[in-house]
Amino acid sequence: MDISKYSDALVDHLEQKVTLKEPASLYQPIKYILTLGGKRLRPVLTLMSADFFGGEYKEALDASLAVEMFHNFSLVHDDIMDNAPLRRGNKTVHEKWDVNTGILSGDAMLILAYQLFETYTPEVFMQLAVLFSKTALEVCEGQQYDVDFETRNDVTIPEYIKMIEFKTAVLIGASLQMGAIIANASESCKEKIYAFGKNLGIAFQLQDDYLDAFGNPLTFGKQVGGDIMANKKTFLYLTALRKSTDAQAKTLTSLFSTSPSDPLKKVAAVKEIFIETGAAKATEKEILRYTNASISLLDDIKISKAHKETLKSFADFLMNRNV
Secondary structure: OOOHHHHHHHHHHHHHHOOOOOOHHHHHHHHHHHOOOOOOHHHHHHHHHHHHOOOOHHHHHHHHHHHHHHHHHHHHHHHHHHOOOEEOOEEOHHHHOOHHHHHHHHHHHHHHHHHHHHHOOHHHHHHHHHHHHHHHHHHHHHHHHHHHHOOOOOOOHHHHHHHHHHHHHHHHHHHHHHHHHHOOOOHHHHHHHHHHHHHHHHHHHHHHHHHHHHOOHHHHOOOOOHHHHOOOOOHHHHHHHHHOOHHHHHHHHHHOOOOOOOHHHHHHHHHHHHHHOOHHHHHHHHHHHHHHHHHHHHHHOOOOHHHHHHHHHHHHHHHOOOO
16 A cells, blocks of 8 residues: 555645744744654545545645644643653653643644644635534543543443544544545545544554553554553453453552552563453454454445555554554
8 A cells, every 4th residue: 555645745745834933942842743753644544535535635735734733732742641751762742842842832733733724615614623623622532531541440441442432533533534525525425434434543542552562662652561551441451350360350450559669560560461361362353343343334435446445455554553
């Protein structure tokens, strides 16, 4: 699957639109986080969707950059909340500068994202803005659920799936739907491409949770074991708790209620329980289930067979990634 024409166009557009200006202390962190690279999956999906539904993908560049701007805004603030030292293998914004700069630069990125929709016709602007506002609020709700779950001991798996749907999946669905809006696709196609992205987004986040525990530190780009250190009730943890013996459950809940002097020892102990209980395998199966659910939606979407195959390849890539 060759997405280079989309990613290259996005990078060129980003370099043109994201420039350093005064005050430099506000805009330097924005340029820093946006040019660190990363997968840039969401904006590429916007361009791909516009192209696949018969539009001119370059007309979707402003919308795709808005998606990337919003996504990075959320990452900057998430990293502050999680006290994360690394993002994409580099210092997080608040570590490189300070927390106040991270908060303010993130706020500015959110405003810049909305400004990028102003280049579209009133009708398209309205559709994009309504979708974007709904999605942005859901992402905030998902992040709050994530924070709440850290101090709750009664989180259920359905609650967790709802949290990752809001925090991660809705933005992937919206990214695809924005492209469809710009290409003037039918209402049915706009709804189904959103659902395709949302299911894929849930699989993506479950994979991210899995890689957080079992990923390769050299390729993952973030601190492996970060979710465990932060006592996050991920699908891995909730499944392990459900499948564990009384002794394993006691050990697991004890590990997730303390901040030991040796966090790496805690990570190793938790990962062992994840494997022993079958939670690791169960998570891999759930990733596959959501990926297949996503792919099945393509049957009813009116795009070419070749484009459907490309989206299937994209889904397979996400399921088998190691970064």
